[in-house]
Amino acid sequence: MIFIALEPIDTPVEERFMPRITFLPMNRTVEVDAGTTVLEAAHEHDIALEGACEGSLACSTCHVIVAREWYPRLEAADDEEEDMLDRAFGVTPTSRLGCQLQITDDLDGITVTIPEYSVNIHVDKKRGGA
Ligand code: FES
Numbered sequence: 001m002i003f004i005a006l007e008p009i010d011t012p013v014e015e016r017f018m019p020r021i022t023f024l025p026m027n028r029t030v031e032v033d034a035g036t037t038v039l040e041a042a043h044e045h046d047i048a049l050e051g052a053c054e055g056s057l058a059c060s061t062c063h064v065i066v067a068r069e070w071y072p073r074l075e076a077a078d079d080e081e082e083d084m085l086d087r088a089f090g091v092t093p094t095s096r097l098g099c100q101l102q103i104t105d106d107l108d109g110i111t112v113t114i115p116e117y118s119v120n121i122h123v124d125k126k127r128g129g130a
Contacts, residue, residue, distance in 0.1 A: 017105065018033060021038065021111075022109070023114060026048075034104050036103050037099055037101060038062070038096075038098035042114075047114075048114065050062065051098065051099055054099075055100075057080050057081065057097070057099070060087050061118040064101070064113065064114055067113075071093075073107060077100065081100045089115065
């Protein structure tokens with residue numbers, strides 16, 4: 001006698017957990033793969049967060065303000081990020097650079113606000129500003 005093991009054809013596909021991030025003031029919540037930066041999440045979902053230097057820590061246009069209740073859960077910013085944040089417009093105690101902030105599973109539900117204004121150091125220097 002021969003037995004053949006058959007897998008049921010209606011086996012549910014395991015759903016992959018994806019952390020969520022909410023962007024304010026547009027109040028849009030999106031799901032992203034863990035490890036995605038806030039800047040990448042915004043760009044993947046057509047949310048207006050500039051990121052002029054594409055994450056090379058040279059502009060501060062990716063400045064976001066993390067909701068106060070989430071800030072203590074974040075990895076600390078390194079010196080390079082702190083230095084660039086010092087040049088951002090309207091920095092708050094919970095400000096971070098979106099290109100440096102990775103969304104992990106533990107940050108599922110985080111909320112960040114995109115400030116109304118940003119400073120593009122590269123462009124502003126060429127124009128004779130900052
Ligand atoms: S995109 Fe330029 S510092 Fe983040």
